Amino acid sequence: xxxxxxxxxxxxxxxxxxxxxxxxxxxxxxxxxxxxxxxxxxxxxxxxxxxxxxxxxxxxxxxxxxxxxxxxxxxxxxxxxxxxxxxxxxxxxxxxxxxxxxxxxxxxxxxxxxxxxxxxxxxxxxxxxxxxxxxxxxxxxxxxxxxxxxxxxxxxxxxxxxxxxxxxxxxxxxxxxxxxxxxxxxxxxxxxxxxxxxxxxxxxxxxxxxxxxxxxxxxxxxxxxxxxxxxxxxxxxxxxxxxxxxxxxxxxxxxxxxxxxxxxxxxxxxxxxxxxxxxxxxxxxxxxxxxxxxxxxxxxxxxxxxxxxxxxxxxxxxxxxxxxxxxxxxxxxxxxxxxxxxxxxxxxxxxxxxxxxxxxxxxxxxxxxxxxxxxxxxxxxxxxxxxxx
Amino acid sequence: xxxxxxxxxxxxxxxxxxxxxxxxxxxxxxxxxxxxxxxxxxxxxxxxxxxxxxxxxxxxxxxxxxxxxxxxxxxxxxxxxxxxxxxxxxxxxxxxxxxxxxxxxxxxxxxxxxxxxxxxxxxxxxxxxxxxxxxxxxxxxxxxxxxxxxxxxxxxxxxxxxxxxxxxxxxxxx
Numbered sequence: 001x002x003x004x005x006x007x008x009x010x011x012x013x014x015x016x017x018x019x020x021x022x023x024x025x026x027x028x029x030x031x032x033x034x035x036x037x038x039x040x041x042x043x044x045x046x047x048x049x050x051x052x053x054x055x056x057x058x059x060x061x062x063x064x065x066x067x068x069x070x071x072x073x074x075x076x077x078x079x080x081x082x083x084x085x086x087x088x089x090x091x092x093x094x095x096x097x098x099x100x101x102x103x104x105x106x107x108x109x110x111x112x113x114x115x116x117x118x119x120x121x122x123x124x125x126x127x128x129x130x131x132x133x134x135x136x137x138x139x140x141x142x143x144x145x146x147x148x149x150x151x152x153x154x155x156x157x158x159x160x161x162x163x164x165x166x167x168x169x170x171x172x173x174x175x176x177x178x179x180x181x182x183x184x185x186x187x188x189x190x191x192x193x194x195x196x197x198x199x200x201x202x203x204x205x206x207x208x209x210x211x212x213x214x215x216x217x218x219x220x221x222x223x224x225x226x227x228x229x230x231x232x233x234x235x236x237x238x239x240x241x242x243x244x245x246x247x248x249x250x251x252x253x254x255x256x257x258x259x260x261x262x263x264x265x266x267x268x269x270x271x272x273x274x275x276x277x278x279x280x281x282x283x284x285x286x287x288x289x290x291x292x293x294x295x296x297x298x299x300x301x302x303x304x305x306x307x308x309x310x311x312x313x314x315x316x317x318x319x320x321x322x323x324x325x326x327x328x329x330x331x332x333x334x335x336x337x338x339x340x341x342x343x344x345x346x347x348x349x350x351x352x353x354x355x356x357x358x359x360x361x362x363x364x365x366x367x368x369x370x371x372x373x374x375x376x377x378x379x380x381x382x383x384x385x386x387x388x389x
Numbered sequence: 390x391x392x393x394x395x396x397x398x399x400x401x402x403x404x405x406x407x408x409x410x411x412x413x414x415x416x417x418x419x420x421x422x423x424x425x426x427x428x429x430x431x432x433x434x435x436x437x438x439x440x441x442x443x444x445x446x447x448x449x450x451x452x453x454x455x456x457x458x459x460x461x462x463x464x465x466x467x468x469x470x471x472x473x474x475x476x477x478x479x480x481x482x483x484x485x486x487x488x489x490x491x492x493x494x495x496x497x498x499x500x501x502x503x504x505x506x507x508x509x510x511x512x513x514x515x516x517x518x519x520x521x522x523x524x525x526x527x528x529x530x531x532x533x534x535x536x537x538x539x540x541x542x543x544x545x546x547x548x549x550x551x552x553x554x555x556x557x558x559x560x561x562x563x
Binding site for chain 2: 024025026027028030031036043044045048049052053060061063066067164165166210211212215244247248285
């Protein structure tokens with residue numbers, strides 16, 4: 001059995017997904033990301049915009065340079081049009097006031113991305129090394145959260161684009177289409193719905209659609225085959241659809257129902273539901289609001305049904321180009337006999353001080369509420385340096 | 390004069406615009422689409438509105454349009470050959486426009502001429518006018534850039550579609 005202790009998720013690598021790009025009128029993710037529903041590897045267009053829009057500058061950009069040199073793989077290497085290579089290296093430290101190991105060094109991501117485009121056919125692989133944190137993305141060696149290093153494979157899929165690239169059909173190991181693809185992968189909405197883009201991928205098949213008015217994806221889940229035995233694999237569906245109210249306002253619905261013979265948390269047969277709404281609004285070019293609220297239900301023949309929720313709202317203020325200050329409030333309840341909901345507040349900053357380089361910090365204060373334990377407060381400070389090769 | 394118009398409008402419901410001057414700031418927008426759901430929104434905060442007694446003219450400079458992306462602004466300027474044709478102009482004969490009664494709004498459709506990229510063509514647009522001490526006018530029209538000889542470009546896989554919507558919002562007063 002290779003399922004990984006859930007406590008390791010705090011150490012999992014962060015994502016590369018910017019739903020706040022709605023501030024810059026990027027409502028659809030597909031133009032900038034290989035994954036048509038967003039996050040992960042950038043397309044050549046996305047790599048260029050990372051330099052043109054996302055990067056911090058003190059002087060206006062020299063727009064005579066059509067395609068920024070720094071948008072190339074490893075900042076300099078021009079690749080043939082059919083091949084897209086990139087990487088994701090992220091390291092930092094988790095600082096948690098405690099008498100034992102108050103500072104935990106982290107190698108959060110060491111991934112390589114490869115995408116091959118041949119006409120309408122796309123093949124994509126994300127693979128790398130996970131250090132004590134690969135979670136359900138780990139392949140070898142097999143262990144139960146005790147490995148020092150594991151070979152990981154988060155995504156591998158083959159797809160085809162149709163209808164002027166508006167429709168994409170994919171099969172393989174794919175991110176679950178659900179809710180916001182926010183960077184805060186340890187947020188309650190991502191962890192409790194198990195839809196983060198770091199370790200929650202599943203094997204399955206999906207159809208996505210992207211137009212200027214509507215975007216969405218429906219995926220049939222066959223389970224995470226990097227977990228075993230088969231009884232732990234969740235099967236069902238996950239889907240979202242988002243409607244554009246205007247060029248700077250979007251509202252969406254998500255739904256997921258999945259069944260496993262043994263839930264990784266309870267080891268009981270469980271059918272898991274998550275159904276919710278999310279929104280992205282940009283009242284100004286400097287400020288974006290991201291919000292999500294999900295209703296949760298766990299059904300098991302061996303246990304009482306549980307209902308719960310997970311919700312978050314985040315304000316992202318772009319102080320100046322490439323310098324972001326974020327405030328996020330979140331809450332969740334798993335309906336498992338906790339004394340009140342779990343609550344959290346995040347104060348975060350992200351500074352894209354060089355092309356494809358990010359320095360980020362997160363102050364995370366949470367009221368934890370676990371069944372059988374008195375509620376307590378927990379504080380973590382995470383600082384990380386991210387190179388997007 | 391304005392009072393006369395107002396009084397007259399009580400009887401005739403609406404009259405044409407005439408003798409108007411711009412009142413405060415005006416703005417113009419455009420919305421374009423590209424493949425895979427990409428949307429492009431441009432804004433111009435420097436818009437001039439003038440009335441020469443025969444027509445109402447809305448003028449803006451391409452250099453003043455901002456798409457929130459400096460490289461895209463440059464592409465737009467190049468595609469529209471702004472060095473040769475720096476302005477975008479909408480001209481509407483005054484007798485094609487209706488003025489609502491004071492305190493009321495009126496929605497209508499009119500045809501004017503739209504000049505861009507050195508070419509001028511008739512464009513039918515929808516507008517809404519709300520009048521009190523001044524009249525606030527908001528209008529929009531679909532246009533096809535190809536009809537004006539503008540060749541849209543592809544940039545790293547993103548291809549802009551030629552059908553766009555242009556809009557303007559301004560206040561005028563007597």
